[in-house]
Amino acid sequence: MTAQEIGVFVFILIAGTLGTDIWRWLGVFGGKQLSEESEALIWVRSVATALVAGVIASQILYPGGVLAGTPVTLRIGAAAAGFAVFLLLKKNMLAGIAVSLALVALGLHLLGI
Amino acid sequence: MTDMRAERSRRAWFVEGMKGLFSLPGFILMSAFVGFTALAFQSGLTREEAAFLTFFVWALPSQMIVVGAISSGMGVLAAFLAVSLASIRMTPMVAALVPEIREKKTSSALLIFLSHFVAITAWVYTLKKVQDIPREGRIAFFAGLGITLTLVNTAIVFSLYGVVSQLPPIAAGTLYFLTPMYFVMSIWESARQPVIYWALALGMIVAPASHYVAPQIDMLVTGLVAGTFAYVIDRSRRRRAP
Numbered sequence: 001m002t003a004q005e006i007g008v009f010v011f012i013l014i015a016g017t018l019g020t021d022i023w024r025w026l027g028v029f030g031g032k033q034l035s036e037e038s039e040a041l042i043w044v045r046s047v048a049t050a051l052v053a054g055v056i057a058s059q060i061l062y063p064g065g066v067l068a069g070t071p072v073t074l075r076i077g078a079a080a081a082g083f084a085v086f087l088l089l090k091k092n093m094l095a096g097i098a099v100s101l102a103l104v105a106l107g108l109h110l111l112g113i
Numbered sequence: 114m115t116d117m118r119a120e121r122s123r124r125a126w127f128v129e130g131m132k133g134l135f136s137l138p139g140f141i142l143m144s145a146f147v148g149f150t151a152l153a154f155q156s157g158l159t160r161e162e163a164a165f166l167t168f169f170v171w172a173l174p175s176q177m178i179v180v181g182a183i184s185s186g187m188g189v190l191a192a193f194l195a196v197s198l199a200s201i202r203m204t205p206m207v208a209a210l211v212p213e214i215r216e217k218k219t220s221s222a223l224l225i226f227l228s229h230f231v232a233i234t235a236w237v238y239t240l241k242k243v244q245d246i247p248r249e250g251r252i253a254f255f256a257g258l259g260i261t262l263t264l265v266n267t268a269i270v271f272s273l274y275g276v277v278s279q280l281p282p283i284a285a286g287t288l289y290f291l292t293p294m295y296f297v298m299s300i301w302e303s304a305r306q307p308v309i310y311w312a313l314a315l316g317m318i319v320a321p322a323s324h325y326v327a328p329q330i331d332m333l334v335t336g337l338v339a340g341t342f343a344y345v346i347d348r349s350r351r352r353r354a355p
Binding site: 001002003004006008009011012013014015016017018019020021022023024025026027028029030039041042043044045046047048049050051052053054055056057058059060061062063064065066067070075078079082083086091093096097100101104105108109113 | 152154155156157158159162165166169170171172174175176177178179181182183184186187188189190192193194195196197198199200201202203204205206207208210211221224225228229231282283284285286287288289290291292293294295296297298299300301302306308309311312313314315316317319320321323324331332333335336337338339340341343344347348
């Protein structure tokens with residue numbers, strides 16, 4: 001059942017709220033058994049990170065709205081340049097984000113959007 | 114008399130928690146939600162849906178997954194599983210926080226209610242400040258902080274949606290890019306184990322393949338395949354190291 005079929009609000013409550021809150025509730029009761037260093041938790045953290053990384057990649061590769069009509073090289077280039085600046089300037093997030101966004105803006109301007 | 118004093122101090126600690134909104138992490142979080150508003154708008158969510166999603170989920174990774182799931186027509190069960198896999202981290206976070214802030218008489222119902230407001234910003238901020246707060250003020254402090262962050266950011270999404278939707282396309286398109294860049298950098302910055310770097314890199318590499326092979330459940334496939342692969346690489350490196 002997609003959001004179109006069951007309604008966006010119901011979809012948000014089932015997938016989003018329940019999918020997030022049950023783990024919060026579990027933490028109130030039984031979370032003490034979960035050791036930060038256990039192998040299972042390292043795997044969970046790895047899967048969670050890869051999943052979010054996949055979502056980030058999709059936002060860059062298959063964006064909605066205005067960016068949908070832009071060349072993928074612009075988006076990958078802007079992201080890679082911003083990330084490189086972030087690493088070069090000792091993990092300076094502000095600089096990295098500024099460079100990425102400036103390049104996207106420049107690209108959109110040159111494309112006449 | 115002592116009850117009144119305790120009540121007054123609890124109120125003061127609630128207000129103290131609210132002030133966390135104006136901290137550096139508070140400002141970073143608010144800018145992330147400005148970006149999220151643009152992302153939600155460009156992905157086709159309405160203003161009410163975006164605000165509802167923010168208040169009732171209150172975890173940016175989960176919210177990004179839900180936005181992606183809605184716009185790509187993913188099934189609700191697959192989306193639930195993807196959100197769950199990304200949210201298991203909440204359990205050890207809440208479990209670490211609860212013993213720090215609860216009093217003996219604190220009810221489980223109150224803790225369950227307050228646990229909804231646990232997300233990375235309020236969690237880090239509370240654990241950092243908690244040592245300087247008397248036990249009877251800690252629940253109030255966290256409640257003031259967590260509820261304020263949630264409500265203000267929901268209000269940001271609701272009110273800025275109108276602004277974002279009126280922006281010239283060049284500005285809206287640029288703002289959209291804030292969310293992916295913010296996330297990739299904050300994951301990298303907060304990584305405490307090498308497995309995170311592997312998972313981040315492999316997730317990005319595997320994502321287009323999953324999108325091509327299994328467009329309906331691509332997030333799940335990416336997470337499980339790239340995440341497990343990253344874990345195996347990391348474990349073999351740990352075993353090899355002395």
